[in-house]
Amino acid sequence: MHIPSLLTERFSDALGRCDFATTIDHLDRYAGMIRPAGNPKFGDYQSNCAMPIGKLLPDSNPRDVAAQVIAQIQLDDLCDPPEIAGPGFINLRIKDSFLQTQLKAMLDDDRCLVTACESPKTILLDYSSPNVAKPMHVGHIRTTVIGNCLAKTLRFIGHRVITDNHLGDWGTQFGIIIYGYKHFGDPEIVRQDPVPELAKLYRVVHQLMGYHKSVASIPKLESELEHQQAEHSVAVEAANSAEGKDAKKKRKAADSLAKKISATESALDAARKTIAKTQSDPVMMQRAAEHPDISQAVLAETSKLHAGDAENCQLWEQFLPYCKDEINRVYDRLNVSFDYTYGESFYHSMLADVVADLTQRGLASESDGAVCVFLDQFEAPMIIQKRDGAFLYATTDLATLRYRTEHFSPDEILYVVDARQSEHFEKLFAVAELTGLSDARLVHISFGTVLGEDGRPMKTRSGSLIGLESLLNDAVDAAYQVVCDPERVNKLDPPMDDDEKRQVAETVGIGAIKYADLAHDRTSDYKFNLSKMVALTGNTSTYAQYSYARTAGILRRIGLTEAEVVERAKTSGLLLNHPAERALGLQLLQFEEALQSVSDNHAPNHLVDYVYATAETFSRFNDQCHVMNAETPDIQNTRLALVVLTGRVIKKALELLGIDVVQRM
C-alpha cells in the first residue's frame, strides 16, 4: 500500500486530460509531486504540481491550473473532494472508507500490505568486513548495522539480495599472530583455549610494535615540534607587523601553524602514553628489549605467508577458524549474518592475473617501480602493485569486483564503508568503468564517524579504540538497570524472573545501540552517548519496544489471540470513529512509504523515523482510546484490530532494523 503512488496515477491521468497536456513535457514528473501534508489541518497529502506547471504557462496561474486538475481528476473512491489552498496547493484527505477497507485487507496480509517491487534487482551488499584476528571495535558498528538493515529492507521489498562479508583475513594482522605464536605462544594453551589466547598474542605483539614505533617517532616529533614552533613565532611576528589584508592573511597562516603544533603535541602525547604503558610492565619491557625489530619481522612473516611458506600457511589455516569464531560470537549477539564470507584470502590467487590483464591491455603502467592505473580525474594514480611486488587492497577490490560480476552478475553493488575511503571508491569505480570490469551500478554507501562526548573519534582514555564487545556489555548493563527497576517490574504480573530480566536487558541494550546508530543520517558523524541511547524517554529503541510490549499486553489482558482478533474484526468490520484511531490507521498504511524511502536513499534513518512516529501515534491512541472499556463491541473490535496491526508493523519494522522485541518489559 503506497498511497502516494496511487495518487500519482490519478494525477497522471488528470494531467493528461488538461488543456496544457500537449504543451508541457514530462507531465509525470509533476504528477509525482505528492507529499505528506505539512500540517494536519491541510489533510493527509498534498500535490504541489500546480505551481511549477502554472509557471510554465504564460497566460495561466497556479490556482487556475489546480482548478483544472481538480476538474479532471477521479478521486471519489480515495479522497474527500480536494481543496485548493495558498498559491496553488491541492490538499487531499483520504476517505475513511478507503482506510477502513485497506486496514481490513491488512489483517490478512503477513507483509503488512507492503507490495513486492515490480522490477526486482540483484543487489550485492558488501558490509561489515572487519579484520579478523583483531578485536572488533566501535568503528565496526556502523557498517555492520547499516549494511544489515539495508540488506533486510531491500530483500523484504523484493530484491534479490546477496550479502558478502569481505573479511580482512590475509593482512598484517596474521603476521602479527604468527609472530606472536612463534615467540610468545604456548601450543598447549592455544590448543585448549584458542580464541582468547590468540587475541592475547595479537595484543602482545601489537603493543610491542606500538612501543618501538613510538620510541622511534619521539625524536622526529620533537624536532618537528621545535621547527613548527620556530615557524610559528616567525609567522606571528610577521602577522603583527603586517597591515590590512596582508595581516589577516598572515594571521591565518599563523593560526594554521598553531593547529599543526597542537596536532604534533597530541601525537607526542600519544606516543609517550604508549611507551609508558609498556614501561610499567617489566615482562613487556623485557620482551621489547628482546624484539627490537619486531615490526619488520612481522612484515616478514606476512610476506612468507603470502609467498606460500609451508609453516605459515599451516598456521594460518589452523588459526583462521578460531579468529572467525571470535567475530562470529559478536555477529551472533548482534543477530547479523551473511550469505557469503569470502575474505581477502579468497582472491589471493587472482591478484597477479588482474595486474597482468590490466598491464597487457595497456591500462596499467609502471611508475617509480610500482604498477599504476592513471586516471584523468585524479592527481594520484591507483597503485595496484607495490615496488616490492606486493599487492594492495585496491588490487583485491578489483579482483573481488571481477569475481562478483562473473559469479553473481549483480545489477548493483553497494559498498557500506566509511566516508574516509570515498576517494578510494571513486578511483575503484573509475577503473571499473575504464576497464569494463563490471557493468553493475557501483555505489559507495558511505557513513560518518562515531564520536565521543568530546566530538573526537571515540577512544578510550589510554587512546586505544573501544572494543565492540565491551560496548555491548555496557549497553546491556545500562538496560538491565532500567528493566530491573523494582518500581516498574513490580507492576508486572506474574513477576519477571532473573532469566526474563536478563533476556529483556540483552534485547533492549543491543537494540539501543543499533537504533541510535540507524537513527542518525548515514552520512553525518554522531556523538555516542550510552545513557541517552538506553534512556527511557524520547526517540529510542526502548520506546518502540515498549510500544510493542503494550500491544502484546493489551491482547494478554483481554485474553484474545491475534487470530481471534482478526476473526472478530473481519465479521464486525472496521470503523474509525475517533481521530486517534484514524491517525493510527493511516500511519500503519504508510509503512511501505517509509521502506521505499529507505531503499531510494539507502537511508535507514527514515525507517527509524517511521517506527518512532508509529509508536508515538500508538501512544496517543493508547491514551485516548481504551480497548477494554470501549463503548460498544464494534468499537472494541476496531481498536483490537488496530492494536494487532500496530504490533505487527512495529515488530516488522524493528526486525528490518535488526532489532528484536519482547512480549513485556
Added chain:
RNA sequence: GCGCCCAUAGCUCAGCUGGAUAGAGCAUCGGACUUCUAAUCCGACGGUCGGAGGUUCGAAUCCUCCUGGGCGUGCCA
C-alpha cells in the same frame, strides 16, 4: 597546495531532493493516573537555519564568495 564533507533551538539531531507558520527528543516550566504498564499523554518556553550576495511566485535546501570546523591526499586498509 589540491580534493571531499559539515555548520539548523541551551544540548543531541531531523528536515522526504525548491513548497504553506523550519520540526523532534533531551533540558526547563505547567497540567493529566480509582480504568488495558505514567518508560505515557497534553500544553508552554526556545531559531536572523554560520555570514554576504545571487537564481524565482517561493531557498535551510540550488549557484558564487567569505568565516569557522572535520576528513582525505603515490606504494596502510
